[in-house]
Amino acid sequence: PLPAANEPTWGLFREGPGLGGLTISRAVETGLDDPVDGPAHQFDYQLNAVAWAAGNLRATPRLPVTQRQFALGMWVKGEGDRVTLNATFLDAQNESWQPAPIEVDWVGWRWVTFRCDVFANRWGGDGVVQRPVTLYHALSITPGVLAATPKSLRVQGLTLFSLPNP
Numbered sequence: 466p467l468p469a470a471n472e473p474t475w476g477l478f479r480e481g482p483g484l485g486g487l488t489i490s491r492a493v494e495t496g497l498d499d500p501v502d503g504p505a506h507q508f509d510y511q512l513n514a515v516a517w518a519a520g521n522l523r524a525t526p527r528l529p530v531t532q533r534q535f536a537l538g539m540w541v542k543g544e545g546d547r548v549t550l551n552a553t554f555l556d557a558q559n560e561s562w563q564p565a566p567i568e569v570d571w572v573g574w575r576w577v578t579f580r581c582d583v584f585a586n587r588w589g590g591d592g593v594v595q596r597p598v599t600l601y602h603a604l605s606i607t608p609g610v611l612a613a614t615p616k617s618l619r620v621q622g623l624t625l626f627s628l629p630n631p
Contacts, residue, residue, distance in 0.1 A: 475506065475603075478521045496619075500540045500574050505621040508606050510548075519607045522620065527599035530554065530581075534628040537603065538578040542619040543569035552579045553602040560590025561601070569618065582628055600625070 499505055508520045537552050551566040563586040564579040584594075603623050 476523050476525060478523060480519050480521065498574070499542075499619075499621055500576075501622045503621065505619050506604075507620075508618045510606075510616055510618075519605050521602045521606075522604040523602050524600065527555070527601060528625070530598040530600060530625060532625075532627040533596075534582045534630055535625060536578050536580050536582075536628055537564075537600070537623070537625055538576060539604065539623045540574055540621045541569065541577050542574045542617075542621075543571050544616050544618070545570055545572040546616055548616075548618055549607045550577065551602075551605045551607075552581075552600070553605060554581065554584075554598050555601045556590065556598050557595040558590045560587060560592075560595070562587050562594065562598070580628065 496505070506522055510520070541550065546569065548569045549566050550569060551563050554562045556562065562581075562584040564581050564583075565585040567577050567579070604620055606618055
C-alpha cells in the first residue's frame with residue numbers, strides 16, 4: 466500500500482466547466498462489498514449537458530516514487546458507463562506524465578493497474594522524465610457519456626509498486 470509514515474492527506478478536487486454535475490465525497494465508510502478494509506473515496510456525478518468535468522484524488526504532500534519501473538494499482542467499483550480514469554505524475558521539472566487511460570466498461574469491483582514504465586501522455590518540459598517523480602493525481606475521472614441518472618465511482622486500496630526491470 467501507499468506509505469503509512471507521514472500519512473498524506475487525501476483531497477478530492479473538481480475542475481472544468483461542467484462542475485454542476487460532478488460532486489465528490491471525501492473518505493466514505495467501508496461498505497459490505499468493499500474488497501479491502503479501510504477508507505474509500507467516492508465520486509458522484511450526473512452530467513445533463515455536454516460539458517467537460519473531471520474529479521481528481523490528490524495527496525498532500527505529494528507522494529515520492531522511488532522506483533524507476535513502477536505502476537499504480539487500485540480497486541475501482543464502476544457502473545459500466547464508460548468513465549475515463551487516469552493518473553498524473555510530475556517530474557523534478559514539474560512536467561506532467563500520464564499512463565494510458567482506462568475506460569470503466571464493467572459493473573462492480575475490479576483491480577486496475579496504471580503501468581508507468583511507458584507514459585502515453587505528457588505536457589510541459591523537455592519530454593525527458595527528470596527524477597525524482599511524485600504522484601500528483603492518484604486518480605482523475607472524466608465522465609464519458611451524459612448521465613440522466615446519478616452515478617458513482619468508488620476507489621479503494623491505492624498501491625504503488627515496482628515492475629520488473631526489462
